[in-house]
Structure formats: structure tokens, C-alpha cells
Amino acid sequence: xxxxxxxxxxxxxxxxxxxxxxxxxxxxxxxxxxxxxxxxxxxxxxxxxxxxxxxxxxxxxxxxxxxxxxxxxxxxxxxxxxxxxxxxxxxxxxxxxxxxxxxxxxxxxxxxxxxxxxxxxxxxxxxxxxxxxxxxxxxxxxxxxxxxxxxxxxxxxxxxxxxxxxxxxxxxxxxxxxxxxxxxxxxxxxxxxxxxxxxxxxxxxxxxxxxxxxxxxxxxxxxxxxxxxxxxxxxxxxxxxxxxxxxxxxxxxxxxxxxxxxxxxxxxxxxxxxxxxxxxxxxxxxxxxxxxxxxxxxxxxxxxxxxxxxxxxxxxxxxxxxxxxxxxxxxxxxxxxxxxxxxxxxxxxxxxxxxxxxxxxxxxxxxxxxxxxxxxxxxxxxxxxxxxxxxxxxxxxxxxxxxxxxxxxxxxxxxxxxxxxxxxxxxxxxxxxxx
Amino acid sequence: xxxxxxxxxxxxxxxxxxxxxxxxxxxxxxxxxxxxxxxxxxxxxxxxxxxxxxxxxxxxxxxxxxxxxxxxxxxxxxxxxxxxxxxxxxxxxxxxxxxxxxxxxxxxxxxxxxxxxxxxxxxxxxxxxxxxxxxxxxxxxxxxxxxxxxxxxxxxxxxxxxxxxxxxxxxxxxxxxxxxxxxxxxxxxxxxxxxxxxxxxxxxxxxxxxxxxxxxxxxxxxxxxxxxxxxxxxxxxxxxxxxxxxxxxxxxxxxxxxxxxxxxxxxxxxxxxxxxxxxxxxxxxxxxxxxxxxxxxxxxxxxxxxxxxxxxxxxxxxxxxxxxxxxxxxxxxxxxxxxxxxxxxxxxxxxxxxxxxxxxxxxxxxxxxxxxxxxxxxxxxxxxxxxxxxxxxxxxxxxxxxxxxxxxxxxxxxxxxxxxxxxxxxxxxxxxxxx
Numbered sequence: 001x002x003x004x005x006x007x008x009x010x011x012x013x014x015x016x017x018x019x020x021x022x023x024x025x026x027x028x029x030x031x032x033x034x035x036x037x038x039x040x041x042x043x044x045x046x047x048x049x050x051x052x053x054x055x056x057x058x059x060x061x062x063x064x065x066x067x068x069x070x071x072x073x074x075x076x077x078x079x080x081x082x083x084x085x086x087x088x089x090x091x092x093x094x095x096x097x098x099x100x101x102x103x104x105x106x107x108x109x110x111x112x113x114x115x116x117x118x119x120x121x122x123x124x125x126x127x128x129x130x131x132x133x134x135x136x137x138x139x140x141x142x143x144x145x146x147x148x149x150x151x152x153x154x155x156x157x158x159x160x161x162x163x164x165x166x167x168x169x170x171x172x173x174x175x176x177x178x179x180x181x182x183x184x185x186x187x188x189x190x191x192x193x194x195x196x197x198x199x200x201x202x203x204x205x206x207x208x209x210x211x212x213x214x215x216x217x218x219x220x221x222x223x224x225x226x227x228x229x230x231x232x233x234x235x236x237x238x239x240x241x242x243x244x245x246x247x248x249x250x251x252x253x254x255x256x257x258x259x260x261x262x263x264x265x266x267x268x269x270x271x272x273x274x275x276x277x278x279x280x281x282x283x284x285x286x287x288x289x290x291x292x293x294x295x296x297x298x299x300x301x302x303x304x305x306x307x308x309x310x311x312x313x314x315x316x317x318x319x320x321x322x323x324x325x326x327x328x329x330x331x332x333x334x335x336x337x338x339x340x341x342x343x344x345x346x347x348x349x350x351x352x353x354x355x356x357x358x359x360x361x362x363x364x365x366x367x368x369x370x371x372x373x374x375x376x377x378x379x380x381x382x383x384x385x386x387x388x389x390x391x392x393x394x395x396x397x398x399x400x401x402x403x404x405x406x407x408x409x410x411x412x413x414x415x416x417x418x419x420x421x422x423x424x425x426x427x428x429x430x431x432x433x434x435x
Numbered sequence: 436x437x438x439x440x441x442x443x444x445x446x447x448x449x450x451x452x453x454x455x456x457x458x459x460x461x462x463x464x465x466x467x468x469x470x471x472x473x474x475x476x477x478x479x480x481x482x483x484x485x486x487x488x489x490x491x492x493x494x495x496x497x498x499x500x501x502x503x504x505x506x507x508x509x510x511x512x513x514x515x516x517x518x519x520x521x522x523x524x525x526x527x528x529x530x531x532x533x534x535x536x537x538x539x540x541x542x543x544x545x546x547x548x549x550x551x552x553x554x555x556x557x558x559x560x561x562x563x564x565x566x567x568x569x570x571x572x573x574x575x576x577x578x579x580x581x582x583x584x585x586x587x588x589x590x591x592x593x594x595x596x597x598x599x600x601x602x603x604x605x606x607x608x609x610x611x612x613x614x615x616x617x618x619x620x621x622x623x624x625x626x627x628x629x630x631x632x633x634x635x636x637x638x639x640x641x642x643x644x645x646x647x648x649x650x651x652x653x654x655x656x657x658x659x660x661x662x663x664x665x666x667x668x669x670x671x672x673x674x675x676x677x678x679x680x681x682x683x684x685x686x687x688x689x690x691x692x693x694x695x696x697x698x699x700x701x702x703x704x705x706x707x708x709x710x711x712x713x714x715x716x717x718x719x720x721x722x723x724x725x726x727x728x729x730x731x732x733x734x735x736x737x738x739x740x741x742x743x744x745x746x747x748x749x750x751x752x753x754x755x756x757x758x759x760x761x762x763x764x765x766x767x768x769x770x771x772x773x774x775x776x777x778x779x780x781x782x783x784x785x786x787x788x789x790x791x792x793x794x795x796x797x798x799x800x801x802x803x804x805x806x807x808x809x810x811x812x813x814x815x816x817x818x819x820x821x822x823x824x825x826x827x828x829x830x831x832x833x834x835x836x837x838x839x840x841x842x843x844x845x846x847x848x849x850x851x852x853x854x855x856x857x858x859x860x861x862x863x864x865x866x867x868x869x870x
Contacts, residue, residue, distance in 0.1 A: 056806055143773075143808055143809075143810055144769070144770075145745075145768075145769050145770065145773035145774065145775050145776075145810055146775045146776055146810070147747050147775075148747055148748055148775065149747065149748045152747075175770075176770060177769035177770035177771075177773055178747050178769050181746065181747050182747075240867060255769075255770065255797075255798050256798055256799065256800055256870045257798050257800040257801040257870055258770055258771050258772075258796050258798045258800070258801030258802055258803065258804070259771070259801050259802070259804075260800070260801065260870070262870060263798065263800075263801075263870070265870050303748060303750075305748070306746075306749075306753065307744055307746040307749075308743070308744070309742055309743070309744050309767070309827075310580075311616065311741075311742040311828065311831060312582050312583055312584065312587075312613050312616050312617075313583055313584045313738060313740070313835070314741075314742075315738075318741065318757060318760070318761075319757075321756060322753060322754075322757075325753070326753075332744070333580075334579070334580050334612035334613050334690075335579075335580065335610075335611060335612035335690065335693055336612075336693050336694070337693075338578075338580035338612055339580065340580050340581045340583065341580075341581055361693050362690075363690050363691055363692050363693045363698065364691065365691055365692040365693070365695075365698075366692040366693030366694050366695065366698075367693055367694070368693065369693070369694075371491050373578055374578075375578055375580055375581070377491075392744075393746065396746055400748070432675060434869055435691045435692055435695070435697060435698070435700050
């Protein structure tokens with residue numbers, strides 16, 4: 001749907017194009033804001049204004065309404081920079097996928113676009129050129145809620161290719177929504193990788209003063225060049241300030257806040273390292289040092305898998321079809337990994353037809369253990385597989401990978417119980433961190 | 436299935452009944468542990484031993500195996516206590532539901548039983564008799580993973596009845612697995628309650644030295660008698676020690692660790708109060724003071740609701756049946772509350788047939804906001820309802836209640852967006868707590 005003819009003409013006559021700052025008065029109320037693009041679901045007589053608060057408001061333009069143009073739209077300026085190759089610096093490759101880190105708020109409209117090119121991103125952080133020679137390519141330009149299994153596969157192959165072409169590390173700017181899932185997927189697909197592969201995001205787009213895009217990118221580049229750690233990681237702010245960055249193991253990280261800059265947390269494990277604002281890296285334990293060796297992406301993924309959360313009132317009849325048609329089901333159970341007794345026969349029925357049913361905990365923190373209570377023992381007897389302290393999301397990703405890269409459900413089940421990418425641990429560490 | 440005849444006879448001859456401490460040697464390996472009850476899914480020639488570590492091991496008894504009885508089973512001693520009524524003390528009613536707080540580890544077998552009576556529980560904490568006169572009744576004796584909607588309903592009615600019969604407060608010992616869900620359900624069903632209704636659990640059973648059962652119960656009784664706060668709350672350890680207890684608002688609390696004593700955390704809100712080990716109560720804000728007035732339980736619940744988590748690779752075709760047959764669907768979306776673009780038509784299709792689709796965030800912390808990105812705006816246009824910073828689990832419980840107690844999906848949708856029991860907030864508080 002677009003504007004009505006009358007409103008289109010009125011806007012044109014006023015020079016009120018998208019991005020203009022308008023003052024709209026109607027029925028005695030005045031709204032001041034930036035004119036947003038007309039939305040396909042909006043009625044033809046509604047103007048959408050982005051207010052100073054950041055919120056949008058829709059104003060219906062009646063005959064009595066008046067519109068005044070306070071400011072014409074500004075032009076978006078794009079910088080192009082000459083890139084010089086510096087001898088002696090390591091080579092990092094940025095593979096762009098989209099997301100807030102690669103987005104900009106259009107100055108004209110206030111809308112967020114996932115369209116910043118990877119070289120734009122690098123040019124916005126000139127100091128990164130002192131750390132490494134950066135090659136940049138855009139693989140996708142999507143918001144991460146639209147990342148799917150096929151994107152993980154394409155990305156893993158691109159990473160392997162870049163490393164085999166001589167990259168000392170790969171940085172993957174990524175939307176934060178599903179960055180944890182992608183990190184887990186790459187961790188399994190690129191198991192044994194000999195160089196750092198680091199996903200990085202931003203909670204605030206790069207042209208906002210509070211953006212974490214540049215500082216996260218710089219921390220990421222430092223870790224890749226000075227960390228001497230191979231593997232798949234996520235680098236994000238560790239605190240609300242710009243003074244500390246955490247390097248999370250790709251299978252252990254989860255977005256734990258919708259908007260804070262320190263949203264990413266390692267669960268059931270310490271971050272592999274912390275980096276301060278001066279680039280000092282402090283490691284939490286031993287890791288795999290960087291080495292030479294070909295990278296290989298094992299990208300097979302069984303698509304017929306689901307991730308579910310147990311809840312009181314969960315009816316086996318409602319979920320039976322999903323259990324029976326899926327090759328893999330991961331349930332975030334309650335507490336130590338429980339479901340109610342009504343669901344147990346469904347676990348057994350699905351297991352009997354070859355579905356692998358994996359139990360994790362919706363508590364997120366702590367280890368599953370189905371040996372403590374009768375419910376758990378009955379679940380184990382029905383075929384449920386537990387995976388120690390693995391995150392539900394990581395278990396879902398691993399199950400897709402395990403089912404595609406083994407030859408029977410029994411093998412997949414065994415693989416689920418075997419730590420292969422830092423994703424689970426049997427250690428009962430004295431964890432006294434504040435939850 | 437039971438033991439084979441031969442094994443039954445051998446155990447009997449040895450006096451090796453359940454709870455006996457055995458040493459079993461087979462193929463050169465020796466297992467020492469307490470004989471557990473034979474499990475219906477175990478093979479007839481397997482003995483289950485609970486080891487010192489707390490884990491069970493199954494040992495197949497072959498011809499070459501030898502069994503030695505190290506200790507005969509001990510007798511479980513049950514205490515009975517005379518209860519005297521004390522003038523001038525408030526009256527609290529304990530309504531037992533089961534769970535670890537009401538369970539004991541059978542000394543004979545090491546198995547956990549949900550069978551401790553409510554008066555046993557009170558007798559185990561004599562100091563509680565100095566705080567209040569305690570009446571106790573057992574409503575259920577189940578592990579909380581088996582609590583269902585019908586249990587919430589029965590419990591809400593029992594609470595209202597006790598308050599109308601003169602209780603100054605009601606304490607509900609409850610299994611921790613689903614205590615958050617029950618607390619949310621009671622919060623909506625008993626909206627406007629004039630007395631404190633407090634759920635309390637334990638992460639360690641009451642006969643373990645590290646049990647938190649007694650200290651949580653005492654904190655609970657103190658809050659009920661000295662807090663002057665009406666409403667539904669959860670009281671649990673706030674720290675790993677026995678020195679601080681948190682009083683959580685019933686709609687804001689979530690079990691965030693499988694086993695730690697401080698597993699329960701308030702999400703997107705401060706706890707209503709903290710209680711120290713001497714009983715000093717510090718409040719975080721104003722609340723509703725205790726008053727007189729009849730209690731009324733509004734217990735209608737629409738059972739045809741589900742709670743789902745969005746994940747990359749979620750296929751609309753796999754979930755279509757659930758969306759179309761349910762009257763309510765709550766999705767824990769990614770980030771600000773997103774799903775991928777492929778799921779949006781399903782939201783629209785379900786909304787069009789009258790299903791209410793509510794979006795929350797799997798980040799748990801922070802607020803949903805579907806106005807920031809195109810994906811979110813498309814979801815809103817398709818009919819998705821957002822609920823600020825409400826927990827997914829609370830939204831699921833509220834949706835069941837909203838659908839049953841309104842007369843149209845549109846009314847239910849409006850009710851979901853209206854805070855009625857402290858379950859959501861539009862305030863953007865400066866939240867700087869460590870995640």
C-alpha cells in the first residue's frame with residue numbers, strides 16, 4: 001500500500017521526502033520527527049515519524065492536519081579509502097554476513113539497513129589497519145534471525161577456503177540474534193581448525209555514539225593476531241563500558257540480554273580470554289595454539305531436528321507428530337532435565353522409531369542429571385540422552401551435525417555424549433559466580 | 436521386570452535387601468554401594484548400586500560375580516511431635532505439594548522420596564514454631580515436573596480457602612523444577628490477594644547436611660509474618676551461603692541453575708525484598724500491604740496453549756499444525772523477539788484463525804521490541820503481540836489465563852499487553868547488574 005494521491009501530492013509540494021524532519025499538527029497535538037518510509041501495511045493516510053525517543057509514531061493526516069518541513073533530508077556521505085598493504089602484518093579476512101554491526105541507521109529516515117559493506121566497516125575503524133592487513137568480502141547481508149542452516153554451511157566453506165588461501169584468521173561480523181547458534185555450527189563444522197575464527201557483533205549500529213561495533217572489531221583483530229589460539233570464538237563487550245572484551249568459546253556462548261552491550265555470556269564455562277582496552281589479553285586456561293594445516297569444513301547437517309522447551313501442560317498428543325517425523329529432538333527440560341511423566345512414553349515411542357531425543361536444561365546453568373529422581377531414571381530407560389552441561393541451542397546444532405555425519409542413531413547418540421568442541425564438561429567445577 | 440529367580444534367591448540368602456551396603460566383584464572390578472530398588476526397565480540380572488559419589492551404577496551379575504554384604508539396611512526413624520497452640524502468634528498454613536523440600540533420601544536405599552509429610556517438615560524446623568502457629572496440610576505429594584494446570588487450579592482454590600478461613604499467610608513447599616510456573620499461575624489466579632502467599636523449595640533434600648530446606652522455610656515464615664506484603668512470592672537462597680534470602684515476585688522469577696542453592700533469580704526486576712539470617716527484611720520498593728478482604732481464585736485456564744523457542748532452521752511446515760490447533764502460542768524469539776521471515780506467514784495465518792501469538796525473548800533479560808527492525812515490523816503487521824520484558828514462561832501462563840477469562844482473542848491480546856500482576860514493565864531502568 002502507498003500514500004493516497006492527495007497525501008503524495010501534498011508531501012511532494014512541501015518537499016517532505018523521506019528523512020525530512022517534520023512538524024505535524026492535528027487536533028491540537030503536534031508531532032515532531034523524521035519521516036520514515038511508508039510501510040506496506042500502513043493505511044494510505046498515515047505518516048510514520050521517528051521521534052527523538054527512537055520510537056515511531058503513526059499520524060493520520062486528516063483535512064484539519066497541517067504539515068511543516070523543519071529540515072530537508074541530509075545526504076548520506078560514504079567514504080572511500082585507499083587501502084595500502086603493509087609488509088610484516090598478519091592477514092585477516094573479514095567475511096561479512098550482515099547484522100547490526102554491518103548496518104547503518106539511514107540519516108534520512110532513521111531506518112536501520114543491513115547494507116554497510118565490509119570495507120565500509122573496516123574504513124570506519126582505521127586503527128585496525130595497524131593490527132593487520134584486512135581483506136574483506138561480503139558473503140550475505142542479512143539480519144541474523146534469517147540465518148539458516150544453509151548459511152552456516154556456506155559460511156563454514158568460505159572460512160575454510162580463506163584459511164587455505166593463507167588467512168591468519170577470519171573475522172565474521174554477524175547479527176547478534178543468532179550469533180551463538182552460528183558459532184556453535186562453525187565449531188562443529190570446522191572442528192580442528194588451526195587458526196582463529198571469530199564471530200563479532202554489535203548491539204548498537206556503527207553510527208550511533210554508543211556503538212560497540214568498532215571496539216568489538218578492534219578487540220577481535222587483536223585476539224586473532226596476538227592471541228595464538230585456534231578455534232571458533234565470539235568476541236563481544238564483557239562489561240557495559242568499552243574497557244573489557246570477552247572471548248567466548250563458540251559452543252558455550254549465549255545472548256542473555258536483548259539490548260545491553262555485554263549481552264553475550266559464557267554459560268557453564270569461563271570465557272577463553274579477556275582483552276582490555278589496551279589490547280592486553282588474559283587467558284582463562286590452556287587452549288589450542290595456532291598451527292599450520294589445511295582447513296576442512298564438514299558441513300553435513302540433518303535438517304529434520306527441532307529444539308523444544310518443556311513446560312507444565314505440555315501435551316504429548318500435541319507434540320507427537322513432531323517427535324515422530326523428526327530425526328532429532330532436543331528438549332530443554334526442567335531442572336536437571338526433566339519432563340512430566342506423560343511425555344515419557346512419547347520419548348520411548350520416538351526412540352523406538354529411531355529419533356534421537358536429547359535432554360538439556362532450561363535453567364541453562366548447571367548440569368543435567370537424570371540419575372537423581374525417578375522421573376529422570378524413567379526418561380533414561382525410555383531412551384533419553386543427556387549431555388552434561390551443554391546448552392540447549394548447542395545441543396540442537398550438534399544433533400543436526402551428529403545425525404548427518406554418523407551412520408546410525410546409535411552412533412549419533414554416542415557422539416552426542418562425547419565432547420568434541422568444548423561444548424560439554426563432566427567437571428564439577430566450583431562455580432561461585434553470581435548467576 | 437524383576438530379578439531373575441536365581442538372583443532373587445542369592446540376594447535373599449545373603450540378607451542383601453534394599454538399602455544394604457554391598458561389595459560386588461566381577462571380572463576383577465569391585466563396586467561398593469547401597470542396593471537400590473530394582474528398576475522396571477532394568478534387566479533381571481542387574482543390580483543397581485548407589486555409589487558414594489551419589490551416582491548409580493548397574494552391575495550385571497554373571498556366574499563369576501561375587502556379592503558381599505558390608506552393612507545391613509538401617510531403619511528410618513520418624514519423629515512425632517506434640518504441637519502446642521500459642522496465643523498471639525499469627526497463623527500460617529503450609530500447603531504441601533511435594534518436591535525436594537518435602538522429600539527425604541531413604542536411608543536404606545539412597546533413593547529420594549517425595550513423601551515427607553508437611554508436619555514432618557515443620558517438626559524438622561522447631562524454630563518456626565516461635566514465629567507462627569503453623570497448620571499443615573498435604574495437597575499433593577509429587578515432583579514438580581509433574582505439576583500440571585489442574586494442580587495450579589486446585590492449589591489456588593486451596594490457598595483462597597485457607598485465607599478465607601483466617602490464615603495470615605500461606606506457605607507452599609514446592610518442587611523447584613516448575614516452581615516459577617506455579618508462582619506465575621497463582622499470581623494471575625489470585626490477583627488482588629490480601630495476604631502473603633509464598634512458594635518455597637529446596638535444592639538439597641532435608642536430611643542432607645547442606646540442605647537449604649529449613650533455612651528457606653524459616654525465611655519464608657518471617658516474611659509472611661513480619662513483611663506486611665500481600666501477593667504471590669517465591670523465597671529461596673539469594674547466595675551460596677545461608678546468610679541471605681531473596682523474596683521474588685511470583686511473575687518475575689526463574690530457576691537459573693540446575694543444582695545451586697541460589698538457583699532462583701528475579702529477571703528484569705529486583706527481588707521484592709531480601710531477608711538476612713537474623714530475619715531482617717530489606718525491601719526494594721513499595722508493595723501492596725496486607726489487608727483484610729475475601730480471597731477469590733479465578734482459575735479458568737485455556738489448555739490449548741504452547742510455549743516454543745525460535746531457532747534457526749525452524750520450519751513453518753513442522754509447526755503449522757501446532758499453530759493452527761492452539762488457541763495461544765508463546766514464542767521465545769531471538770534478540771528483541773524475532774523469528775525468521777519464513778515463520779511470519781504462519782503467524783499471520785494463525786492470527787487470522789483466532790490464535791493469539793505472543794512474542795517474548797529467549798535472551799530472558801531485557802525487553803522485546805518489534806519496532807526496531809523490518810523483521811519485527813513485519814511480525815507486528817502479521818499479528819504478533821509483544822509483552823515488553825515478560826518472561827516466556829510467565830507469558831505462557833498468562834496467555835492460558837487470559838484466553839480463559841476473556842471473551843475474544845482481541846480481548847485476550849489486550850490483556851496480554853496490560854500489566855496486571857507485576858509481570859511486565861515499560862520502564863527502561865538503568866539495569867547494570869552483572870548478567
